[in-house]
Amino acid sequence: MSSDIPPPLGERIKGLFEPAPLMTWAMSHYIRVCVEAVFQKGEILAPILATRRLRDEAFGRFWVEFSTPAQNAPPPTTTIANEEDSPQPSKNAHGSSDLIPPLLKAANGIILDIGPGTGTQMPLLRSPSITAIYGPEPCVGLHAQLARRAAAEGLADKYYILPSGAASSELLPALRETGTGVVDEYERTGKGIFDTIICVRVLCSVPEMEKTVDELYTLLKPGGKVLVTEHVVNPWRTAKGSILARIAQGVYQLLGWSFFIGDCALDRDTESVLRKVADRDGGWEVVDLERSFSWTAMPYISGTLVKKSD
């Protein structure tokens, strides 16, 4: 069954509530972090004066817990569910995690793995055709887990964890810091740095997405590819979309989804931004994107965009 064929009514109703358990889970971490700051550390004003720090701390804890298979916790039953990835092809996808393995098989060369989180995708990046992986992850609370995962997957010598976001103003200095010379090479040739850019559930969180996507496109080598699995705004105007799911997305946003989930937005039109960014070169060489779970509050786009060769 295609992952974009609406299921029976009960499943469709369930699809409206998918973000709810995630949000309450993340919210509980934020409350705990605030309580610790006030009552254990005596930082009485921290929830007001250091909101950003507390949010980052809470999101880091949430994401570690979410992306680490737990002994006791029940697995999340949402389309964002990842954990140990299933090798099922995307046409049979039951959750967003099923979309990722077939996609990442195409990763090769020098890779930019944007917002790797705890490195859940690393087991899919062990191909010998991959020469180096750079992972800009601004949430430094996730770096220890990321480093452990790189070592466990035998990638420690080619995985570079960068304490930066994906915007060029942060990314290029962080890449330079690695001492690998990729930026020097880029400046000498002007031909881009990366053969593959991986965007898995991250463009929903980057500030100024259009600008960042434009900068990432510049850093992609001619003939290079972007591999995408992103949740997006519900395509409610199309036959497969859902007006109810679009309204639900708005409600979650109002209830604080972005605040608790690391600035993630449920309502971004990421597909249009990705498609448009190559207009300055007359478009992409290849655009192969498919939609999944379009009846839910967390519909996905997934696939590949290949930049024109010189």
Ligand SMILES: C[S@@+](CC[C@H](N)C(=O)[O-])C[C@H]1O[C@@H](n2cnc3c(N)ncnc32)[C@H](O)[C@@H]1O
């Ligand atoms: C939902 S998690 C996904 C993690 C990982 N890609 C995965 O699928 O398991 C989003 C990640 O993006 C990171 N992130 C947020 N803003 C970012 C930015 N501006 N640049 C790069 N990563 C960012 C977050 O810290 C977080 O680790």
